[in-house]
Amino acid sequence: MTSGIRVGIDVGGTHTDAALLDNGHVVAVHKDRTTEDVTSGIVAALATLLGQSGYSPTDLEAVMVGTTHFTNAFVEARDLASVAVVRLGYPATTSVPPLSDWPETLSAAIPWEWFLCRGGREFDGRPSTALDEAELIGVADRIRRAGLETVALTGVFAPLEPSSERAAAAVLAAHLPGIPITVSSDLGQLGFLARENAAVINSSLRLLARSTVAAIHSAMTEIGVQAPVYMSQNDGTLADLATTRRFPVSTFTSGPTNSLRGAAFLSGLSDCTVVDVGGTTADIGVVADGFPRETSTTAEIGGVATNFRLPDVVSLPIGGGSVVEPDSERPISRRSVGHRLLERALVFGGDTLTATDLAVAGGRARIGDPARVRDLPADLVSRGFRQIDDDVAAAVDRAQLRAGRPAVVLAGGGSILVSDSLAGIGRVIRPDHLAVANAIGAATGEIGATVERLLEYTDSERASAMAAVTEAARAQARALGADQAGLRVVDIEESVVPYLGGGRFRVRVRVVGPLEGKEAGVPTH
Amino acid sequence: MYQLTEHDLGDIAIGAALLGTGGGGDPALGRLIAREALRRHGPVTVVTPEELAPDSLVLPVATMGAPTAANEKLPSLEPVEELIRAFADAAGRRPTHLMPIEIGGIAALIPIAIAAQLGLPLVDADMMGRAFPELQMVIPSLAGVSATPMVLADEFANTVVLRSDDNAHTERLARAVCVAMGAAALIALYPVDAEQVLAHTIAGSLSRAADLGALVRNASRDHQDAAAAVAERIEGTVVFEGKVIDLQRRTEGGFTFVRTLLEGTGPSLGRTAEIESQNEHLLIRTADATLATTPDLIIIVDAASGLAVTTEALRYGVRTRVIAAPCDPRYRTEGALAVVGPRAFGYDEDFVSIVDRVKERVA
Numbered sequence: 052m053t054s055g056i057r058v059g060i061d062v063g064g065t066h067t068d069a070a071l072l073d074n075g076h077v078v079a080v081h082k083d084r085t086t087e088d089v090t091s092g093i094v095a096a097l098a099t100l101l102g103q104s105g106y107s108p109t110d111l112e113a114v115m116v117g118t119t120h121f122t123n124a125f126v127e128a129r130d131l132a133s134v135a136v137v138r139l140g141y142p143a144t145t146s147v148p149p150l151s152d153w154p155e156t157l158s159a160a161i162p163w164e165w166f167l168c169r170g171g172r173e174f175d176g177r178p179s180t181a182l183d184e185a186e187l188i189g190v191a192d193r194i195r196r197a198g199l200e201t202v203a204l205t206g207v208f209a210p211l212e213p214s215s216e217r218a219a220a221a222v223l224a225a226h227l228p229g230i231p232i233t234v235s236s237d238l239g240q241l242g243f244l245a246r247e248n249a250a251v252i253n254s255s256l257r258l259l260a261r262s263t264v265a266a267i268h269s270a271m272t273e274i275g276v277q278a279p280v281y282m283s284q285n286d287g288t289l290a291d292l293a294t295t296r297r298f299p300v301s302t303f304t305s306g307p308t309n310s311l312r313g314a315a316f317l318s319g320l321s322d323c324t325v326v327d328v329g330g331t332t333a334d335i336g337v338v339a340d341g342f343p344r345e346t347s348t349t350a351e352i353g354g355v356a357t358n359f360r361l362p363d364v365v366s367l368p369i370g371g372g373s374v375v376e377p378d379s380e381r382p383i384s385r386r387s388v389g390h391r392l393l394e395r396a397l398v399f400g401g402d403t404l405t406a407t408d409l410a411v412a413g414g415r416a417r418i419g420d421p422a423r424v425r426d427l428p429a430d431l432v433s434r435g436f437r438q439i440d441d442d443v444a445a446a447v448d449r450a451q452l453r454a455g456r457p458a459v460v461l462a463g464g465g466s467i468l469v470s471d472s473l474a475g476i477g478r479v480i481r482p483d484h485l486a487v488a489n490a491i492g493a494a495t496g497e498i499g500a501t502v503e504r505l506l507e508y509t510d511s512e513r514a515s516a517m518a519a520v521t522e523a524a525r526a527q528a529r530a531l532g533a534d535q536a537g538l539r540v541v542d543i544e545e546s547v548v549p550y551l552g553g554g555r556f557r558v559r560v561r562v563v564g565p566l567e568g569k570e571a572g573v574p575t576h
Numbered sequence: 577m578y579q580l581t582e583h584d585l586g587d588i589a590i591g592a593a594l595l596g597t598g599g600g601g602d603p604a605l606g607r608l609i610a611r612e613a614l615r616r617h618g619p620v621t622v623v624t625p626e627e628l629a630p631d632s633l634v635l636p637v638a639t640m641g642a643p644t645a646a647n648e649k650l651p652s653l654e655p656v657e658e659l660i661r662a663f664a665d666a667a668g669r670r671p672t673h674l675m676p677i678e679i680g681g682i683a684a685l686i687p688i689a690i691a692a693q694l695g696l697p698l699v700d701a702d703m704m705g706r707a708f709p710e711l712q713m714v715i716p717s718l719a720g721v722s723a724t725p726m727v728l729a730d731e732f733a734n735t736v737v738l739r740s741d742d743n744a745h746t747e748r749l750a751r752a753v754c755v756a757m758g759a760a761a762l763i764a765l766y767p768v769d770a771e772q773v774l775a776h777t778i779a780g781s782l783s784r785a786a787d788l789g790a791l792v793r794n795a796s797r798d799h800q801d802a803a804a805a806v807a808e809r810i811e812g813t814v815v816f817e818g819k820v821i822d823l824q825r826r827t828e829g830g831f832t833f834v835r836t837l838l839e840g841t842g843p844s845l846g847r848t849a850e851i852e853s854q855n856e857h858l859l860i861r862t863a864d865a866t867l868a869t870t871p872d873l874i875i876i877v878d879a880a881s882g883l884a885v886t887t888e889a890l891r892y893g894v895r896t897r898v899i900a901a902p903c904d905p906r907y908r909t910e911g912a913l914a915v916v917g918p919r920a921f922g923y924d925e926d927f928v929s930i931v932d933r934v935k936e937r938v939a
Contacts, residue, residue: 143731143760144650146609146689173758174645207649243648244605344893363893449819449841449895505644545825546888557644 059494171207288499309492587789600681680707802882812901
């Protein structure tokens with residue numbers, strides 16, 4: 052149960068969803084077009100929810116905001132700050148300058164200069180070169196004279212041994228008062244270029260984050276909300292506003308994550324497969340222990356490789372707008388009328404036979420003019436439905452990691468095309484409130500922490516090495532405000548580090564838990 | 577002879593990842609390094625082994641160490657001048673040409689960057705036709721060619737020159753030096769003359785990698801079956817199709833084994849297979865039969881894209897197809913199998929060529 056009175060607001064590119072939850076029960080929902088300035092949409096959503104539910108602003112115990120605001124700003128190259136890209140790695144790293152792998156439209160949109168300094172580390176954590184304070188003071192001077200607005204600092208092997216990065220950040224901060232500095236080891240794991248990219252993106256958004264967070268904060272104050280405000284992060288966990296101001300990049304992929312988590316929560320299942328059928332595609336993602344399974348490869352945002360992972364979503368070319376070919380054994384074609392469904396489908400007076408027309412002819416939907424599809428052969432309708440069911444069931448099965456009969460949660464306007472019984476599927480659930488799944492995902496966010504270490508151990512030392520990394524992750528989660536009792540390990544990754552001789556491993560442990568003071572939360576209702 | 581430009585790099589990187597059979601490091605990083613070098617210094621001249629003058633001295637160059645280290649401590653190419661100078665001091669002359677030592681992974685791209693930096697031509701050949709983890713596993717070594725004088729250089733342009741009659745011993749010494757250099761070093765080794773290039777290398781490797789890359793790129797653009805196209809081009813077979821359901825690791829007798837369990841899909845439905853990898857994929861078997869072993873190439877590709885899946889990128893849920901393809905015939909001799917056959921990597925199996933396994937199945 053998610054305890055207390057919580058509000059989740061998801062500000063997407065086109066729609067703003069909101070929901071008010073009282074001890075895990077959905078009490079009020081709201082959906083509207085996203086406003087230009089983010090905050091007025093948040094204010095409007097809160098006002099509607101409070102009006103619907105009868106609660107006063109002071110009753111709220113937490114407000115969670117998910118937004119694609121920063122993602123969109125970056126991808127569209129709007130409101131980006133200039134960045135001093137500082138590397139601690141001299142004399143290594145020169146073969147690939149910063150932003151080498153960026154699309155030119157983006158690297159040209161951010162004014163940047165790079166500075167290569169001493170202070171990198173080796174794979175075992177020892178210093179490669181000693182940090183040089185005088186050198187850094189000189190760099191700070193050049194940054195100030197160049198008028199660069201932010202700093203992105205990346206040290207070689209800093210995720211393993213962050214002390215050089217921290218010390219360098221302190222020197223730069225002392226000589227560049229008021230200039231935001233992003234330290235790469237705060238943003239995650241090994242892989243220099245992807246981490247540096249994330250740090251540069253983050254720095255380029257720091258000024259926008261400062262004003263956006265201030266606007267959200269003052270909007271809450273204006274309404275009279277006294278509860279803490281959190282922002283949804285990429286992995287489905289929460290950050291407070293102060294953290295988001297420093298790490299706007301951590302909100303980048305929260306949209307798809309919240310959507311999957313929200314659908315799972317509404318179904319009452321912490322393990323399920325979500326099938327979201329829209330106009331053009333059916334998107335299939337797996338939720339395990341309340342969190343989306345992530346892709347094995349790192350995510351590209353606007354064409355830039357980062358060290359984030361996205362939810363692993365497979366798309367089938369099946370949707371309400373799928374064009375139907377009546378003479379084919381598999382009548383649902385790969386083509387779609389897409390967003391022109393409302394003018395092209397037969398039931399809406401158009402000239403194209405679509406999957407939506409089959410749904411109306413088969414009695415699954417009452418939209419448009421049923422008379423226009425009355426004469427469709429029953430055999431065609433059933434062949435179409437069967438093809439959709441077969442393809443969805445097969446894709447759901449392919450997405451599973453284990454044999455068994457998974458539960459499927461159906462979402463999206465096109466989900467009427469899918470039957471309630473699918474071959475090999477445990478059960479099919481169509482929860483209420485799916486239109487605001489993203490907001491529910493935000494409202495049910497938890498606190499998480501991930502720790503990665505490069506370690507040397509034998510088989511007999513393995514258990515204690517794992518335990519040590521897990522404890523480090525738990526400690527970090529507690530420091531972020533997680534409730535000790537509800538903390539659970541959601542992922543352990545162990546990989547061999549090749550070519551260094553046997554016994555070296557990279558271990559990554561992720562733990563999550565509910566906000567402190569709240570009950571532990573397996574979503575049931 | 578042709579001029580290699582940055583536009584050739586994408587296909588080479590895709591092909592080198594396939595031929596790396598899971599190992600050899602991240603070609604994407606190699607591609608960025610090569611692109612930067614070509615932008616700074618202009619295109620690289622590539623010659624075929626037949627075009628070499630008799631008095632040529634060809635020097636294979638590479639990076640050595642852990643991909644994890646190279647992906648974090650990005651290399652500097654500045655020390656290549658010192659690397660070549662140290663080699664010339666030891667060998668008595670400067671090389672006329674450079675060459676990749678293996679065509680798998682990052683090793684296919686780094687020589688392009690070094691050739692651009694030094695303004696030296698590159699030979700379209702390599703010494704493995706794939707990737708293997710240790711330097712005595714190259715074909716010239718099996719024919720008695722010495723790896724030395726071998727030079728290692730770190731980012732400070734510190735150099736170490738090794739001389740030894742025994743290539744396996746050179747490997748042990750080089751490994752120790754490499755770790756001391758931060759598990760990432762530039763190396764030059766196996767200097768060969770034109771005659772040795774013709775006799776002991778695999779001609780046309782760079783072109784083959786580029787060809788495979790183009791094949792995958794075009795197949796994916798045209799919605800064709802990329803894995804099948806790759807298998808056909810390298811005279812291989814898709815031996816299994818499945819989803820990764822488990823990864824296990826164990827250390828035994830100094831070897832670190834990674835075992836990937838695949839649950840069959842499509843034509844492999846109802847069966848499971850396990851793939852044994854160390855750095856490279858070395859063996860694949862089902863409950864009843866071994867499907868392929870080293871030194872034949874075992875290539876795991878992403879089922880949808882046909883792009884290679886490296887050992888480090890193997891994770892739960894990845895949907896794969898596994899291609900087995902014949903190695904160079906020089907790896908199939910008794911002497912060679914003692915170095916690169918299944919037993920050399922700790923598997924108690926005889927080597928049977930994928931060509932014979934396919935014939936057997938058909939018969």
